[in-house]
Amino acid sequence: MRTARIAALILTLSLLTACQTTQAVNGAGLGGLVGATVGALTFKNKISGAAIGAGVGTLAGYMVGNEMDKSDRAYVSNVLETAPSGRTVAWSNPDSQSHYRATPHAPRYDDGRVERDVTLETTMPDGRTQTVYARAYRQPDGSWQLVQ
Known part of the structure; x- marks a missing residue:
């Protein structure tokens, strides 16, 4: 099986x-x-x-x-690493014309690694919006990996 x-x-x-x-x-x-x-x-x-x-x-x-390209994922990683819990950070992608808002939640530890939830809001060029609640883990190299 x-x-x-x-x-x-x-x-x-x-x-x-x-x-x-x-x-x-x-x-x-x-x-x-x-x-x-x-x-x-x-x-x-x-x-x-x-x-x-x-x-x-x-x-x-x-x-x-x-929607998210490499630079947007770098913004999310930076938000997860540096932004205080509950503080929303916004940015715009000049290539995709999308606007983003990321709000990190309090970090916690799971099996010795840091994890943090984040609320991601995207506004597309046509005005549609999406909100995703994701979890991220800090990788050994210090980067953050969104997993859900």
């Missing part, structure tokens, strides 16, 4: 990589996989945790893959 799951995961990842239809689809797919994994490992009820994690991860992955 475990081998079948691993094979399905590898197949899904390879299809997402090979497809390259859009960054949004790839981001949503990878976000869903990461979210499902984190949810299954975090919640006592593995199935519910995986379902919740997949939904949150898909949404966060879609937003990050669709």
Whole structure:
């Protein structure tokens, strides 16, 4: 059973990589996989945790893959590293014409690593807005990795 799951995961990842239809689809797919994994490992009820994690991860992955480029992710990382809890930091991307607001929450420790929740709000050029509640972990190199 475990081998079948691993094979399905590898197949899904390879299809997402090979497809390259859009960054949004790839981001949503990878976000869903990461979210499902984190949810299954975090919640006592593995199935519910995986379902919740997949939904949150898909949404966060879609937003990050669709709208956020490398410089936007650097802004989020900087906000997570330097901004006080509850203080909203805003910026605009001159290339995408999108506007962002990131509000970090209080840091906490999980198995010796720092994690921090963040609320990300995006306003697209057409006026649509998206709000995503994500979790990020500080990597060993000091960067922050959004996981859901």
